[in-house]
Amino acid sequence: MQRQTKRFPLRAALSVLVLIALVAGAGCRGRKYENPITADTEQPDKVLFDKAVRDIEKGRYEIARLTLNTLMNTYDTSEFLAKSKLAIADSWMREGGSHGWAQAEAEYKDFILFYPTLEESAEAQMKICEIHFRQMEKPDRDASHMLRAEDECRQLLTQFPNSRFSPIAAQKLREIQEAISESEYRVGAFYHQKGSFVPAANRLQAIADHYPLFSKADETLWKLGDSYGRLGPAFRARSIEAYQRIVRDYPLSGLVDDARKKLNSLEADIPEADPVAYARQKYELENATPKGMMGRTFGFVKRGPDVSMAAKSGEPTMTRLRPTTPVSVPAVGAEGGVTDVTATTVSGASDQLDSLPDARIAAPKPDGEPGQTPAAEGAPASEQPKPPASNTKGRGSARKQ
Numbered sequence: 001m002q003r004q005t006k007r008f009p010l011r012a013a014l015s016v017l018v019l020i021a022l023v024a025g026a027g028c029r030g031r032k033y034e035n036p037i038t039a040d041t042e043q044p045d046k047v048l049f050d051k052a053v054r055d056i057e058k059g060r061y062e063i064a065r066l067t068l069n070t071l072m073n074t075y076d077t078s079e080f081l082a083k084s085k086l087a088i089a090d091s092w093m094r095e096g097g098s099h100g101w102a103q104a105e106a107e108y109k110d111f112i113l114f115y116p117t118l119e120e121s122a123e124a125q126m127k128i129c130e131i132h133f134r135q136m137e138k139p140d141r142d143a144s145h146m147l148r149a150e151d152e153c154r155q156l157l158t159q160f161p162n163s164r165f166s167p168i169a170a171q172k173l174r175e176i177q178e179a180i181s182e183s184e185y186r187v188g189a190f191y192h193q194k195g196s197f198v199p200a201a202n203r204l205q206a207i208a209d210h211y212p213l214f215s216k217a218d219e220t221l222w223k224l225g226d227s228y229g230r231l232g233p234a235f236r237a238r239s240i241e242a243y244q245r246i247v248r249d250y251p252l253s254g255l256v257d258d259a260r261k262k263l264n265s266l267e268a269d270i271p272e273a274d275p276v277a278y279a280r281q282k283y284e285l286e287n288a289t290p291k292g293m294m295g296r297t298f299g300f301v302k303r304g305p306d307v308s309m310a311a312k313s314g315e316p317t318m319t320r321l322r323p324t325t326p327v328s329v330p331a332v333g334a335e336g337g338v339t340d341v342t343a344t345t346v347s348g349a350s351d352q353l354d355s356l357p358d359a360r361i362a363a364p365k366p367d368g369e370p371g372q373t374p375a376a377e378g379a380p381a382s383e384q385p386k387p388p389a390s391n392t393k394g395r396g397s398a399r400k401q
Contacts, residue, residue, distance in 0.1 A: 048070060082120065085115075109124075111124045125159065126156055132145045133175075133176065137305070153173040185216055202324060214311075221246045252285065284311055288309070
């Protein structure tokens with residue numbers, strides 16, 4: 001009886017895992033296709049398209065692509081050509097994996113190239129963004145797919161601004177920029193903790209200026225102000241500006257009181273809270289998406305970044321984060337730059353140039369030493385005197401005698 005009692009939890013756990021796998025598999029294989037053709041007709045090209053759609057829904061992706069290629073090659077004037085080309089890309093998207101997603105992206109880009117005015121082109125661009133979003137790593141790992149996803153979502157908002165997918169792409173872009181900001185913030189926080197305040201200020205300043213919707217923007221500005229404060233009096237103004245931005249742009253932050261104390265100690269002005277920033281931050285707090293129990297428990301096994309704290313309002317940044325000039329490098333023409341460089345006029349310089357010989361001409365050799373004259377040495381190579389030719393024939397005849 002005791003042995004059976006110990007085995008029961010293991011069997012129950014295995015049963016639950018099998019049930020979850022079956023449900024997940026059924027959801028992936030039996031999901032309805034998003035772009036069917038609802039026209040009720042018995043045309044042969046429509047029959048082929050409907051058959052391909054059924055194969056896609058059942059997970060028979062290779063068969064579906066063969067059917068769709070048959071439709072496109074046989075009925076080259078069919079009204080279903082655009083839908084067929086999009087369905088091929090959707091089949092690769094559903095198949096998944098690195099190879100499937102790469103093929104899907106290529107097919108979606110071809111679709112946008114051939115049919116740029118269709119509404120489905122915006123959908124294709126949205127799915128390209130989704131492909132890279134699904135492959136994003138955690139903030140402390142490779143950020144290549146983060147940057148690609150940001151570019152593709154931004155491309156949708158630029159190329160299809162009036163599409164019904166624009167609000168979805170804008171929110172997706174906020175989530176992507178949340179992950180990018182978290183990645184940069186961790187690097188800046190590491191430098192700050194290590195005591196390397198110049199690179200810390202460089203990273204944190206870029207985040208604060210480029211991604212103001214970052215959920216940890218107030219913490220970023222706090223570490224930024226502290227980094228500038230530790231770099232000396234020359235950066236006092238920048239430190240004050242960082243603390244003032246906390247009070248003005250993030251009035252509901254828990255660091256506002258500490259920022260006010262810092263400004264008092266620095267004898268700086270304390271700004272008023274921006275009403276627009278106050279309303280936006282209040283909206284974010286009221287509409288925050290808290291993590292569920294599963295997210296808190298198994299979040300460490302998730303491949304992608306945690307974007308639950310991403311902003312849900314505000315305009316996302318429409319440019320990519322670029323490398324910035326380190327704060328220790330003085331700006332051109334800036335006040336307080338390099339001031340220890342001076343220039344003075346040397347007295348008597350013109351007299352020396354007129355009286356002394358040219359240093360490029362070789363000095364004359366002492367008398368009695370064989371060699372060329374100074375005039376000859378200063379002449380070009382073509383005008384140098386040639387040594388007399390040796391009479392080798394005469395020497396040979398003299399030896400014979």
